[in-house]
Amino acid sequence: MxxxxxxxxxxxxxxxxxxxxxxxxxxxxxxxxxxxxxxxxxxxxxxxxxxxxxxxxxxxxxxxxxxxxxxxxxxxxxxxxxxxxxxxxxxxxxxxxxxxxxxxxxxxxxxxxxxxxxxxxxxxxxxxxxxxxxxxxxxxxxxxxxxxxxxxxxxxxxxxxxxxxxxxxxxxxxxxxxxxxxxxxxxxxxxxxxxxxxxxxxxxxxxxxxxxLNELRHLTRTNLLVETKESITSINELNGVHDVVREEQGLSFQVDTEELDAVIKHVSQFGIVKLESAPPTLEDLFMRHYENKDGKGAGGAF
CATH class of the missing domain: 3.40.50.300 (P-loop containing nucleotide triphosphate hydrolases)
Known part of the structure; x- marks a missing residue:
């Protein structure tokens, strides 16, 4: 009702x-x-x-x-x-x-x-x-x-x-x-x-x-932390991959939700030892909406 x-x-x-x-x-x-x-x-x-x-x-x-x-x-x-x-x-x-x-x-x-x-x-x-x-x-x-x-x-x-x-x-x-x-x-x-x-x-x-929230997840990126047997190559060349950082425990990066399947298939070739996935937050979603073309936040204080 x-x-x-x-x-x-x-x-x-x-x-x-x-x-x-x-x-x-x-x-x-x-x-x-x-x-x-x-x-x-x-x-x-x-x-x-x-x-x-x-x-x-x-x-x-x-x-x-x-x-x-x-x-x-x-x-x-x-x-x-x-x-x-x-x-x-x-x-x-x-x-x-x-x-x-x-x-x-x-x-x-x-x-x-x-x-x-x-x-x-x-x-x-x-x-x-x-x-x-x-x-x-x-x-x-x-x-x-x-x-x-x-x-x-x-x-x-x-x-x-x-x-x-x-x-x-x-x-x-x-x-x-x-x-x-x-x-x-x-x-x-x-x-x-x-x-x-x-x-x-x-x-x-x-x-x-x-x-x-589930319907809006398509607007956000999933956070991944991956540890593999062999060093992952060409990750930056894949569509939908952002903010790649090499850390002690593996490779950390963000993936656009629609590209997640292709990225996981690519990464799995290198022998996944550990994979941690954090769902996109509402804050991620909100900030994506308020980004200018130059990537800076816009729209006033929240």
């Missing part, structure tokens, strides 16, 4: 086109990774999904309803965590969590207590005393304590330490197992790789690639 759909979503600010024909589909029980550099259009897209901004053109539907005109109804089933959380300074963390949970009609005290403990949060402190990381924890506990059907998470682990990032990832996977849907905008590529079923890469207001 389709939970979220944008069709030809376009947003202009004067003469500037911030979003140019964005198409996103998010199914029930799916985690969708939304990645791109700063200024690519991620936050603008999310603001339109939340009904904060009105699209210039195109259609945005969440739970089959219009994101702009039916925003109030949609928000009853939606939880949002921004990358920089602002809280009421005179309320305690616990009071803020209770307020957000009640707004969505939830009242699961056990879930609330379990999450407060998991995130190692002191809910009795006033929000003005919290660090950035603790403010993020309040928002995450409030989101995952509620009975939301869709979680929109915009850089949600900003300010969290690695241990808390792990707790966050467990919460996302639990939500997914419960049939909830998650739109995750993140610059932590390892996080996206672990959690997301599908990924959309946005650049300069356009989705330039979308699909499952």
């Amino acid at each position: 389709l939970v979220l759909k944008t069709t030809n979503l376009t947003k202009k600010f004067g003469n500037f086109t911030a979003l140019d024909g964005i198409n996103i589909e998010l199914n029930e029980g799916e985690v969708y990774g939304f990645i791109g550099p700063n200024g690519a259009g991620k936050s603008t897209t999310i603001r339109i999904l939340l009904g904060i901004l009105k699209a210039t053109k195109g259609m945005v539907e969440i739970f089959g309803k219009d994101a702009w005109s039916d925003a109030v109804d949609i928000h009853r089933r939606l939880a949002y965590v921004p990358g920089d959380v602002n809280l009421w300074p005179n309320l305690t963390g616990g009071e803020v969590i209770d307020l957000f949970v009640k707004l969505r009609g939830g009242n699961n005290k056990n879930k609330r207590e379990e999450l407060i403990k998991k995130f190692d949060l002191d809910p009795t402190k006033k929000c003005r005393t919290y660090s950035k990381g603790n403010r993020q924890k309040v928002a995450l506990v409030a989101a995952f304590s509620s009975e939301a059907d869709l979680y929109i998470l915009d850089e949600p682990t900003s300010g969290l330490d690695p241990l808390m990032e792990q707790v966050f990832q467990e919460c996302v996977l639990e939500a997914k197992q419960a049939g909830k849907s998650v739109l995750l905008s993140s610059h932590i590529l390892s996080e996206v790789e672990k959690l997301c079923d599908r990924v959309g890469i946005i650049r300069r207001g356009k989705i330039i690639e979308t699909g499952s």
Whole structure:
């Protein structure tokens, strides 16, 4: 079942086109990774999904309803965590969590207590005393304590330490197992790789690639480390071979996925003693997309 759909979503600010024909589909029980550099259009897209901004053109539907005109109804089933959380300074963390949970009609005290403990949060402190990381924890506990059907998470682990990032990832996977849907905008590529079923890469207001990680692997290179009985010759002359380096334990290089079969056949002639293969990462994929013709990275900070 389709939970979220944008069709030809376009947003202009004067003469500037911030979003140019964005198409996103998010199914029930799916985690969708939304990645791109700063200024690519991620936050603008999310603001339109939340009904904060009105699209210039195109259609945005969440739970089959219009994101702009039916925003109030949609928000009853939606939880949002921004990358920089602002809280009421005179309320305690616990009071803020209770307020957000009640707004969505939830009242699961056990879930609330379990999450407060998991995130190692002191809910009795006033929000003005919290660090950035603790403010993020309040928002995450409030989101995952509620009975939301869709979680929109915009850089949600900003300010969290690695241990808390792990707790966050467990919460996302639990939500997914419960049939909830998650739109995750993140610059932590390892996080996206672990959690997301599908990924959309946005650049300069356009989705330039979308699909499952396996479907996107064709855009990347596999890392190989090979040790052979005889010295490998002519490796640099093969199509699709890059960055050949001789190391103590053998020959290290990258291979375009479509040329992998031919390269392995060539290498096997020299008597393979050891072969280590590392799958291409999302970071490899992303950097390939943002390379200029001269090979230098482009597109702004990630």
